[in-house]
Amino acid sequence: MSSQVAFKNIKEIPPVDYYTSGRRTCAGCGPAIGYRLISKAAGPNTIFIGPTGCMYVANAHQFLTSPYAVPWHHTQLGGGGAAAIGVASALRTLMLKGKRKLEDINVVVMGGDGAMADIGFSGLSMGLSYDYQRLLYIIYDNEAYMNTGVQASSTTPWGATTTFTPAGKVKPIGNTRLKKNMALVAAAHPKVKYVATATLWPPLDLMNKVHRALNAGGPTLIHVLLPCPKGWFTDPSATVDLSRLAVETGMWVLWESIEGQFKLNYKPKPRKHVREYLAPQGRFSHLKDEDMEKIDKMIEEEWKFWEESAKLGRLVVPY
Amino acid sequence: MTVKLVKVTPKVERYPEYEELDWVIAHGLGVDHTADITSFSQTIAQAGSIKGIETYYYMRYDDSPERNYIPMAFYTVLGKPKVPVLLHEEVEPVGELFKVIAVFSSSLLLQKTAQRALLFDGAKKDAILLVNTSITTDDVVRLVKKYNLAQDWFGKVVTISAAKIDSAIAYPMLGALARGWDRIDLDSILTALDVLGKEKKKESVRKGYEAASVKEVHVLAEETEMFKKIKREVELPEFTGEFWTPEVYYAYQKAAAEAQTYPSRIATMPRWEVLAPGLIEFGPQPGKRNLGFTTPWRWQRPIIDMNKCTDCKLCHYYCPDGAIDFAPIKVDYDYCKGCGTCEKVCPVKAIKMVPEIEYLEGLRDEEVLRRFEQREYGF
Numbered sequence: 001m002s003s004q005v006a007f008k009n010i011k012e013i014p015p016v017d018y019y020t021s022g023r024r025t026c027a028g029c030g031p032a033i034g035y036r037l038i039s040k041a042a043g044p045n046t047i048f049i050g051p052t053g054c055m056y057v058a059n060a061h062q063f064l065t066s067p068y069a070v071p072w073h074h075t076q077l078g079g080g081g082a083a084a085i086g087v088a089s090a091l092r093t094l095m096l097k098g099k100r101k102l103e104d105i106n107v108v109v110m111g112g113d114g115a116m117a118d119i120g121f122s123g124l125s126m127g128l129s130y131d132y133q134r135l136l137y138i139i140y141d142n143e144a145y146m147n148t149g150v151q152a153s154s155t156t157p158w159g160a161t162t163t164f165t166p167a168g169k170v171k172p173i174g175n176t177r178l179k180k181n182m183a184l185v186a187a188a189h190p191k192v193k194y195v196a197t198a199t200l201w202p203p204l205d206l207m208n209k210v211h212r213a214l215n216a217g218g219p220t221l222i223h224v225l226l227p228c229p230k231g232w233f234t235d236p237s238a239t240v241d242l243s244r245l246a247v248e249t250g251m252w253v254l255w256e257s258i259e260g261q262f263k264l265n266y267k268p269k270p271r272k273h274v275r276e277y278l279a280p281q282g283r284f285s286h287l288k289d290e291d292m293e294k295i296d297k298m299i300e301e302e303w304k305f306w307e308e309s310a311k312l313g314r315l316v317v318p319y
Numbered sequence: 320m321t322v323k324l325v326k327v328t329p330k331v332e333r334y335p336e337y338e339e340l341d342w343v344i345a346h347g348l349g350v351d352h353t354a355d356i357t358s359f360s361q362t363i364a365q366a367g368s369i370k371g372i373e374t375y376y377y378m379r380y381d382d383s384p385e386r387n388y389i390p391m392a393f394y395t396v397l398g399k400p401k402v403p404v405l406l407h408e409e410v411e412p413v414g415e416l417f418k419v420i421a422v423f424s425s426s427l428l429l430q431k432t433a434q435r436a437l438l439f440d441g442a443k444k445d446a447i448l449l450v451n452t453s454i455t456t457d458d459v460v461r462l463v464k465k466y467n468l469a470q471d472w473f474g475k476v477v478t479i480s481a482a483k484i485d486s487a488i489a490y491p492m493l494g495a496l497a498r499g500w501d502r503i504d505l506d507s508i509l510t511a512l513d514v515l516g517k518e519k520k521k522e523s524v525r526k527g528y529e530a531a532s533v534k535e536v537h538v539l540a541e542e543t544e545m546f547k548k549i550k551r552e553v554e555l556p557e558f559t560g561e562f563w564t565p566e567v568y569y570a571y572q573k574a575a576a577e578a579q580t581y582p583s584r585i586a587t588m589p590r591w592e593v594l595a596p597g598l599i600e601f602g603p604q605p606g607k608r609n610l611g612f613t614t615p616w617r618w619q620r621p622i623i624d625m626n627k628c629t630d631c632k633l634c635h636y637y638c639p640d641g642a643i644d645f646a647p648i649k650v651d652y653d654y655c656k657g658c659g660t661c662e663k664v665c666p667v668k669a670i671k672m673v674p675e676i677e678y679l680e681g682l683r684d685e686e687v688l689r690r691f692e693q694r695e696y697g698f
Contacts, residue, residue: 010632015606015645021654022609025639026350026387027617028658032639044605058386063588064572065611066600149385203636229387229658230350236387237659240637 006211007041007204014040018070019048025058028236030226030243031140033200035110038138038224039070041210046106047087048072051080051115054147055140080111081123081137088132106134106214113141113155117182128189128219136213137221139182142228150231154180157251158298159291160283162231167286174286178319186221187257187315193218196256199225200243205265209256216258225252233282245277250299253306257315264310274299322566324554329586333414341502342416343395344441346432347423348618349386351690352488353378355423356393358517359489363395363496365511366503373398379409382433388656389616390433397502412441412581419500421492425452425684426618426675428462435614436581437545438467446474447499448536451488453480453685454676456534462680464538469545469580472538475499479531482689485523494527549579553586558593568601572611608641608654617657618687619672621650627669634661634670 305318367374479495
């Protein structure tokens with residue numbers, strides 16, 4: 001497994017987009033930035049699998065308006081994991097039988113938190129137990145079902161208001177469930193070669209992780225936090241800033257696990273108070289100061305485990 | 320392989336049953352105006368039912384109510400007295416349907432609508448154009464003639480600087496509507512607000528009624544710039560009975576992208592016998608952009624100062640729409656949605672966002688600028 005840095009400088013990234021302009025995604029769409037960067041890093045020899053979600057509906061549901069310059073295939077909400085195994089298996093069989101030229105073809109599933117962490121969870125888990133090379137599962141996590149109008153998913157963070165968990169007089173907090181850590185779940189699969197978390201910041205981090213994952217020699221998963229201006233109730237221009245703040249406040253931990261070897265990619269020093277990340281977001285506008293302190297304390301506690309993991313070089317479950 | 324093109328004249332299929340009714344279409348920017356437009360349409364429907372008219376209102380998912388900054392549309396239908404609204408169906412902007420065209424942001428006067436049609440596609444001849452803007456009624460008529468009108472118009476234009484009165488811009492706009500349209504008068508709107516439990520907003524409606532400017536308009540189709548520009552025919556690939564090829568696909572895409580009015584856009588859709596053998600979506604060639612979806616939808620645009628630019632490529636890296644070329648750094652305005660990400664990520668502050676109406680027409684619209692100050696997020 002190579003852990004090389006493929007993209008050292010933004011000036012040297014491939015200039016071509018394989019997920020191109022001309023689509024109905026929101027202004028300032030975080031997942032669209034993520035998709036662009038992932039497709040850039042994966043290159044032209046890629047097949048994208050798109051379970052239902054924003055990245056299907058806003059891109060390809062109108063006739064004659066496909067923005068994909070590489071093959072793309074829609075699956076049902078729960079079908080992303082299984083469809084990817086089917087594609088990878090078909091390619092391998094055709095190559096083994098000599099009916100297709102031997103070459104490296106990436107199969108990348110671009111599933112949202114609903115399609116990977118909730119509805120398509122079983123398919124994803126099954127996919128991670130196979131040994132197909134160049135099979136990459138991406139969870140683009142915007143922390144709710146944004147396409148259908150902001151409903152809570154199992155990756156919605158504590159305290160967030162969604163249409164399923166509205167903050168009001170009776171329940172002043174909003175969502176009281178804790179965010180599911182999908183990367184930890186994926187790391188618990190014995191055959192998985194590479195698991196990482198990423199977001200839009202720092203630059204090139206996401207692209208390099210995609211490159212590493214595709215060259216890891218087995219099924220891999222990257223859990224990407226991508227801000228959604230519509231569902232987070234923020235200014236469309238704040239997407240990248242929020243990614244940076246999520247990392248700097250410790251709310252989003254950048255790590256990778258390379259064949260079980262844990263590596264912490266970024267340690268905020270000093271860690272900013274979570275208020276800086278939560279305050280610009282409308283979905284947290286109902287939280288009081290003590291609630292924010294509570295979240296900050298939770299993050300503080302969690303980080304002790306991340307630091308211990310970094311010291312030991314293997315994952316320690318922080319919950 | 321070259322594709323032989325044939326000329327097709329768009330056929331307009333009108334709906335006489337629909338044209339007897341009065342339609343109010345409200346255009347706004349997705350997500351930002353969704354709540355305002357909902358209150359606007361809901362109150363009109365309520366006011367209509369108080370007067371004994373059967374009404375209903377709806378939004379269509381296809382008209383992008385749920386995508387930030389993307390043009391959206393919301394419909395309210397008012398029946399004639401004693402003629403009930405029986406057609407609970409969606410309507411396409413053809414024929415003479417819309418009595419009121421409400422525009423929540425003046426940037427929409429310069430663009431195509433959510434359905435990639437002209438603003439006046441499907442409008443009645445005596446339509447009332449209601450715009451939330453601080454620019455004058457004369458300027459509004461001039462802009463509409465330049466960008467969005469290609470038919471006779473003997474109606475009214477009503478302007479109101481709504482955010483100046485209330486940050487919930489729906490209510491001053493309702494007042495302005497009552498000023499320009501006798502079908503829904505001020506009293507019935509105020510009663511409707513009582514019924515809806517929004518008594519506090521009555522004052523905003525009254526102020527909007529007072530502050531609105533109304534002007535009668537008399538425009539012939541031949542006077543408009545758009546009338547001279549629009550093509551009467553669309554060019555489509557000749558049907559050979561063979562399977563789809565990239566050339567045929569791209570020719571259809573090009574025709575759809577170049578269509579200016581709603582009927583001609585619909586005429587570019589492949590007929591059933593073309594689709595019968597099946598369909599392959601080809602997508603753009605690597606390095607090219609998606610031709611099929613070029614509508615420039617934005618209320619502000621980025622301007623790059625090339626003297627300051629250090630060519631760091633961060634704006635290209637972070638552009639959500641991939642609208643900035645890698646080398647040389649250049650914005651493709653056919654695809655930019657005006658989110659402002661590039662301005663935020665630029666390390667040397669070489670990018671500045673300029674409101675579209677100021678850039679294209681040199682007009683300063685206070686209502687557009689107020690968006691920065693009064694924007695509120697959350698439910």
